[in-house]
Amino acid sequence: MTARISRLTTIATQLRRDVVNTVYIAGDGHPGPCLSIADILTALYFDIMRINPEDPDWKQRDRFILSKGHACPALYAALARRGYFPPAELKTLRSLGSRLQGHPVMKDTPGVDATSGSLGHGLPQGSGMGIAANRRGDDSLVFVLTGDGELNEGLVWEAAMSIAKFKLTNVIAIVDNNGVQSGGTVEKVGGLVNLREKWEAFGWYAVEIDGHNMEQLVSVLENAAKRGRASHKERVTMLIAAHQTPPKPDQPIVVIAHTLKGKGIPFMEGNNAWHKRVPTDEEHQQAMAIVGGVDLD
Amino acid sequence: MINIESTRIGFMQGLELLAEKDDRIMFVCADSLLAMRATDFVEKYPDRYVETGIAEQNAAATAAGLAIEGLIPFFATYAGFITMRACEQLRTFIAYPNLNVKLAGVNGGMAGGEREGVTHQFFEDIGIVRTIANFTILVPADAGQAKKAAIAAASIPGPVYIRLGSGRDPVVFEHNAPFVPGKINIMQQNGNDIALFGNGVLLPRLIKAAEELNNRGVGVTLVEVHTVKPLDVEGVTKVLTECGAAVTAEDHTIIGGLGSAIMETAAENIPVPIARIGLRDRFPGSGKPDELLDFYGMGINDIVHAALTTIARK
Numbered sequence: 001m002t003a004r005i006s007r008l009t010t011i012a013t014q015l016r017r018d019v020v021n022t023v024y025i026a027g028d029g030h031p032g033p034c035l036s037i038a039d040i041l042t043a044l045y046f047d048i049m050r051i052n053p054e055d056p057d058w059k060q061r062d063r064f065i066l067s068k069g070h071a072c073p074a075l076y077a078a079l080a081r082r083g084y085f086p087p088a089e090l091k092t093l094r095s096l097g098s099r100l101q102g103h104p105v106m107k108d109t110p111g112v113d114a115t116s117g118s119l120g121h122g123l124p125q126g127s128g129m130g131i132a133a134n135r136r137g138d139d140s141l142v143f144v145l146t147g148d149g150e151l152n153e154g155l156v157w158e159a160a161m162s163i164a165k166f167k168l169t170n171v172i173a174i175v176d177n178n179g180v181q182s183g184g185t186v187e188k189v190g191g192l193v194n195l196r197e198k199w200e201a202f203g204w205y206a207v208e209i210d211g212h213n214m215e216q217l218v219s220v221l222e223n224a225a226k227r228g229r230a231s232h233k234e235r236v237t238m239l240i241a242a243h244q245t246p247p248k249p250d251q252p253i254v255v256i257a258h259t260l261k262g263k264g265i266p267f268m269e270g271n272n273a274w275h276k277r278v279p280t281d282e283e284h285q286q287a288m289a290i291v292g293g294v295d296l297d
Numbered sequence: 298m299i300n301i302e303s304t305r306i307g308f309m310q311g312l313e314l315l316a317e318k319d320d321r322i323m324f325v326c327a328d329s330l331l332a333m334r335a336t337d338f339v340e341k342y343p344d345r346y347v348e349t350g351i352a353e354q355n356a357a358a359t360a361a362g363l364a365i366e367g368l369i370p371f372f373a374t375y376a377g378f379i380t381m382r383a384c385e386q387l388r389t390f391i392a393y394p395n396l397n398v399k400l401a402g403v404n405g406g407m408a409g410g411e412r413e414g415v416t417h418q419f420f421e422d423i424g425i426v427r428t429i430a431n432f433t434i435l436v437p438a439d440a441g442q443a444k445k446a447a448i449a450a451a452s453i454p455g456p457v458y459i460r461l462g463s464g465r466d467p468v469v470f471e472h473n474a475p476f477v478p479g480k481i482n483i484m485q486q487n488g489n490d491i492a493l494f495g496n497g498v499l500l501p502r503l504i505k506a507a508e509e510l511n512n513r514g515v516g517v518t519l520v521e522v523h524t525v526k527p528l529d530v531e532g533v534t535k536v537l538t539e540c541g542a543a544v545t546a547e548d549h550t551i552i553g554g555l556g557s558a559i560m561e562t563a564a565e566n567i568p569v570p571i572a573r574i575g576l577r578d579r580f581p582g583s584g585k586p587d588e589l590l591d592f593y594g595m596g597i598n599d600i601v602h603a604a605l606t607t608i609a610r611k
Contacts, residue, residue, distance in 0.1 A: 106365065106394050114365055115394045118385060124355045125390065128362020128370075131347060135368070158355035166347075 004047070005214045011081065012042040012214070014293035016264040018077035018090055021296055024284045026073075026093040028102070032274035034074035036178040036211070036259040037145060041078040043217040044143055048225050053083035056110040060138050062225075063113040063129055067122020068147035068176060069103040070276075076100050076109070084111035087296050120153030122146055123173060127159050130168035139229040145174045149181025152190035157202065164203030167250040169235065170228045172221075173204070175254060176211065178261040180272050195256060204254045205247035207240050211257025224253045265290060299501060300468040304461040305334050307440030308401055311447025312371055316342050321369045322451065323347060327356040329374035332403060334464070353378040357386035357398075364396035369451055376402025376409070376419035376460060380426055391456050392431040399450045405436070405460035406548030407576055407593060408498050408586035420576050424553020426458045427526050433457045434526040435478060436496040436547075436555075438469045442523065445476035453478060462498055463586065469500045478524050481532040488516010491604045492540035494533070494559050496522050498586070499546045499574070499595060506600035515604065528558050534566045542611050544603045546574035548595065570610035572603040 001009070015038045023029035045051070049062040066075045073093060080087040085099070092098035099108045103117025114125045126144040133140050150156065163171055177195065179186055186192040199206045207224075209216040220241055227238045227247070235249040247253060261275070262268030265287050279287060316322045316338070328351045330336060339346045347363070349356040353374060360370040372379065379402045380387065391398045402422055404410040410418025426432050433453050437443040443461055450457040476482075481494075485507055495503040500521060507517040518540050522528070537543060543563070545556035556573035563569055574595055581593050590596060 114362070115390060118389050121358050121386070121390055124358030125362040125365065127355075128347075128359040128364070129366055130362075131359075132363050132366030132368055135344070136366075155352075155354045155358065158349065158352035159358070162349050162352070162355055162359065 004218070008042050008046055008214050008218065011046050012039045013264070013291055014081060015042060015074055015077045017288070017291045017293035018081070018087070018296065019073045020265065020279060020284065020287045020291065022073045022077065022090045022093045024279050025091050026095070027278055028094050029073050029278070030070045030276045031279070032261040032268060032272065033068060033071040033147065033178070035263045035265060035268065036261050037071055037074050037176050038264065039212050039214060039217060040145060040174060040176065040257055041074055043214065043221055045078040045082050047218055048221045049143065050140065053111065056084060059136070060140050062141045062143065065114040065122040065126050065142070065144045066104055066116055067144055068119065068150055069117030072104045075104060079109070079111040090296050119147070119150040120155040123156050123159035123163065126171050127163050127166065127168060130163070130171040131166060133170050140170070141225055141228045142171045143174065144171065145176060147181070148175055148177045148179065148186050148192060148195070149190065151175070151192055160199065160202040160204065163252050168252055169250065171252055172224050172228055173252070173254040175256045176259050177256050178259040180261050180275070182275055184272070199254045203251065205240065205251040206254050206256055207244065208256045208258065211259035212263055217257070220255055224255065227253070301465050302440035302468050303334065303464040304437060304440050304443040304466045305332070305403055305464045307443035308373070308447045308459065308461055309333060309335050309338050311444035313338055313341065315448060315451050316345055319369070319451065321367065323363055323368050323370040325349070325356050325360045325370050325372035327351055327353045327374045327378065332375065333373045353383040354386050357383035358390055360398045361386065361390040361396055364398045369397050369399065371399040371401060371447070373401035374403070375417060376405045376422040380419070380422040380458070384425060387426065387456070388429045392429045395431045395455045397455065399457045399459065401447070401459040401461055403461045403464070405462060406498055407581045408548050408590050409462040411463055411586045411589060412583045414583040415580050418581060420549045421553070422460060423525055423549050423555070424557070427553060427558065431455050432526060433478070434460070434524070436460045436523050436525055438497055438500045438521065438523065439466055440468065441470055441472045441474065442476050449476065449478045460497065466498060467501045476523070479527060479529060480524070481529045481536070482521040482523065483518065483536070484521055485517060485519040487511050489518055489540045490516040490542070491608050492518045492520060492536045492543040493546065493600070493604065494520045494522050494543060494555065495546035496525070496555055498548050499590070502590070502595065502597050503546055503600060505597045506604070509597065509601050510604055515608065522555055525555055525558055528562060530562050530566070533559060533562050537563050537567045537569050541569050542607045543569065543571045544574060544600060544607055545571065546595065546600055548590070549575050551575040551577055570607045572607045574600055574603055
């Protein structure tokens with residue numbers, strides 16, 4: 001393991017610890033869907049994205065939209081550990097007057113680029129933000145992380161159609177494909193099958209990865225980011241993943257990340273009871289014993 | 298003879314003037330280019346035009362994305378497709394973050410949708426938007442006001458909803474008449490037996506009803522309320538205090554729109570008898586605009602009758 005990957009893996013573990021701690025302290029929240037995106041958020045906020053926590057509104061920064069807003073404890077942990085606000089503030093999650101609302105609010109929390117939580121809205125907001133970036137003429141990117149259950153929403157596909165039509169190669173979608181939504185598997189609840197083919201049919205270039213394999217994550221996201229900042233001519237030959245043909249130069253990219261709900265806390269892994277549940281004192285202690293990192297003080 | 302001009306064209310003329318001066322102005326369509334009579338605008342400003350196709354939720358959320366980045370998008374299509382289909386996008390993704398998105402809904406009102414039938418007649422739009430915090434609601438009465446409303450909307454911070462008509466809209470005001478958002482417009486003050494509050498396509502009928510009432514010796518204060526939200530509470534309260542009775546008239550359901558807004562203000566500040574003219578909690582249908590307004594209780598006689606019976610309740 002390279003130093004780069006090793007560093008990121010340690011950070012992802014810290015975010016997992018923060019998620020369990022914040023949900024436990026808040027007495028409310030969605031730990032399972034946070035844990036499936038901890039690695040993706042780590043790759044983005046600690047490696048891939050061009051950001052400056054000291055200037056959260058910097059015009060040329062990359063944007064991030066957590067379309068699956070219920071997983072915001074993970075986003076808040078990433079922002080806090082990246083330096084947008086003190087980690088101790090994570091203890092205020094969901095409490096009266098806190099900047100850390102139950103779902104992300106763009107003007108409340110430093111580093112939150114778009115309001116989200118009502119599912120299906122990250123991609124269309126990202127579409128507008130991508131158009132705006134093109135109008136500015138800068139090479140900032142818009143990363144949109146959606147759930148897979150969320151893809152039940154027709155609005156996602158309205159936006160997918162538009163983004164392909166607008167040729168927004170600066171918008172990079174990531175699907176947290178953990179396979180399970182509130183009421184059961186995505187296949188059983190919403191009939192979500194042939195995910196890759198669906199995106200391809202909407203004009204996107206899809207690449208599938210293991211969303212918990214940090215090497216794959218940074219490699220594919222780095223390629224997607226480079227391509228997102230490149231000229232049309234440069235994009236013609238740019239690869240996203242080895243052994244795959246390159247995308248057409250105007251195609252937007254979707255990264256389908258195969259993930260596991262509850263990843264990193266063995267008793268939560270694959271158990272959908274943890275979609276929305278608070279650990280008991282005993283479970284909290286058990287999780288703390290398993291996951292490395294430091295606490296919130 | 299009443300002149301007819303299009304509130305849609307008026308609105309687009311306003312938008313064109315804005316776009317000339319301000320490169321943040323964007324125009325978002327949900328396959329509503331032709332409905333908005335916007336082909337000239339798009340030819341002139343192709344890079345300002347964002348077309349999502351028939352996908353209003355997408356258009357509204359995309360407009361939110363543009364506004365997040367500091368642009369000033371105007372999203373225009375049929376009133377109901379904005380305020381009903383995309384209601385949640387207006388509430389959670391535009392109004393909650395208080396974004397600078399401007400929305401223009403055509404076919405506002407029953408007469409606005411006229412021959413299309415109920416699917417394209419939108420008489421709940423103002424009631425829906427009025428419940429959403431941070432919104433400003435403008436109801437221009439004619440093409441000239443629509444142009445001024447578009448221009449005004451760009452300098453009102455936060456979300457603005459502008460209600461437009463069928464495109465065959467009676468001209469009420471001289472083109473150089475002032476339009477001051479946020480303030481009531483007292484059009485006539487021929488006494489204070491009754492206040493008539495109205496807006497939009499019903500204004501010409503209110504003017505005629507006021508004439509009729511004057512002829513019968515009734516003193517009328519005729520007030521245009523083009524800004525339904527935030528309501529000019531001070532101005533409305535003053536008129537209610539002076540007159541002691543009022544009739545409201547709007548091409549909208551009597552629930553939630555101008556009538557409700559005036560009644561709420563009266564109940565809190567100066568309780569006086571009030572009658573509401575509007576669609577009385579039922580679905581209308583296709584027809585010619587004047588026929589529809591007469592049939593569904595928004596005739597000149599209905600206004601006159603409501604005024605007389607309300608004065609009697611003083």
